[in-house]
Amino acid sequence: MSLDTDSSGKPHERLADFLRDDLAAVDRLIRERMASEHAPRIPEVTAHLVDAGGKRVRPMLTLAAARLCGYEGDNHHKLAATVEFIHTATLLHDDVVDESGQRRGRPTANLLWDNKSSVLVGDYLFARSFQLMTATGSLKVLDILADAAATIAEGEVLQLTAAANLATTEDIYLKVVRGKTAALFAAAAEVGGVIADVDEAKIEALRTYGDALGIAFQIADDLLDYGGDTTATGKNLGDDFRERKLTLPVIKAVAKADEDERTFWQRTIEKGDQREGDLDQALSLIAKHGTMDETRSHALGWSSKAKDALEVLPGHELREMLSDLADYVVARIS
């Protein structure tokens, strides 16, 4: 690895490269705070998830935002670890909720241990994240992250009630997406600016960037579920359809459905009576109404919004990487 950033590399890899000392400090902090003297089950469960790694996009947003705003202290490490803990906790709780067998190609924690461990270790991580952010001594940061936590939980509950419900609107979908993804992206970026103590316009820009990036990312993810390279998402084609989740390609197709098509959606999504060939039928209705293209242009619009937001921030190679990241999350669907 070199400190020189390669502008042809993937933007999250360039960010990881640029921020590698910061990321190493965050990793140390995570490992230290995961430890539990009395309950060794805790690091066992979390190591499984944290080691699996993922791209660490959320902590990098915090680190990049803080650095881009000229921050020189070390509270950005605490906040980056906070954000990763919150993310890991929600993954643990999601695993219980979805009874999903796989995440990132590895068996989920709840199959290796049990539901109860997933819930309680998730709670422990929430508590740990809360200790970490309190240690920054910034009430504004606590405010932002408390609000994000509430939006995340509310979005997850909303997703529950929206599942298998054909009345789900694009508006509700957007709220679910904010809860699932964008709220933590937005908070992660925003708190980086807050601890750097920059002006309101820059903080607002970071928040808007994170929010729009998260929405673009999630819409792209949902789009790929109905077509495209599933290795990118780690899911199987049609998972959302089988799980009767209403995402944008289907919400839009339902809105345009004629009577026969509506009967089809009612049977497969509302009643959950799915048969051989139904996924193909769903894909052909989606194709017929062109809702993949419409969904794609939503995602591209949010990606543009994310990039535009960056303009008020200082010119800096980190800004370029963040901008490229907004392109990258939609590149897989372009």
Added chain:
Amino acid sequence: MSLDTDSSGKPHERLADFLRDDLAAVDRLIRERMASEHAPRIPEVTAHLVDAGGKRVRPMLTLAAARLCGYEGDNHHKLAATVEFIHTATLLHDDVVDESGQRRGRPTANLLWDNKSSVLVGDYLFARSFQLMTATGSLKVLDILADAAATIAEGEVLQLTAAANLATTEDIYLKVVRGKTAALFAAAAEVGGVIADVDEAKIEALRTYGDALGIAFQIADDLLDYGGDTTATGKNLGDDFRERKLTLPVIKAVAKADEDERTFWQRTIEKGDQREGDLDQALSLIAKHGTMDETRSHALGWSSKAKDALEVLPGHELREMLSDLADYVVARIS
């Protein structure tokens, strides 16, 4: 109900009577913060828990501590609601059924729904509690509650790993008890003193009181599981034995077991092979070694410690009620 306190009534009822205006304000706050514009399932799930009421001991500890320390603002309402939200969230997460540990098949839709709601609504309440305490603007309060949340979660995980494990010591038992009960009692009382801005000795006294009260309460509860009036606990005699939980009467009996007795405990608790008459056998071993009496004297010791701690606090009828409460939690086993 009258504002006059009746010194012959139960102490939690006298506290509720004395604090009724405060409690009404807390109830309003809870109802307001439970509301979710987008996810009506949230107040639905929480309402029955909060309405069921319980004795509201935790929020009353906060309110009583604040009043006893002469507090005049309204942050004690926020903190009392915070404490009740945290308690309700842990109850919801405790309800999560451990199905994947028990069986491989998919749970019934109904069971899955219950798990989903319990986890996510619990998370929402945690987030709401976090917003509420942040609104007090006191970093010290945040510190205390973040630590309590971590101790609670750690204790719950520890309880999972200690179950069915004959190597569980009295030390581990105490940590589990702190996580289950005493940590939140201690934090609830302590934050009342913190917002009243009294000196360290009084804050420490409130913390010690809450901690010792919680431990006394929990030991008494565990004792009643092996004898006494089960209507007080809402459990059936021997529930802990059947669930292979190691509580003080059994931990002490295991420590004194001869070889045959040890074989009995290994079969029933470690292996979970329980037969007709085993509970009676367990009860007779507990009687033989006199571990009910030993457990009782532990509980009484913690109750005394709670009362002693109150001495540095101002003379006040609330102090008497708190002292009587420490007697009351062990009265059912005396």
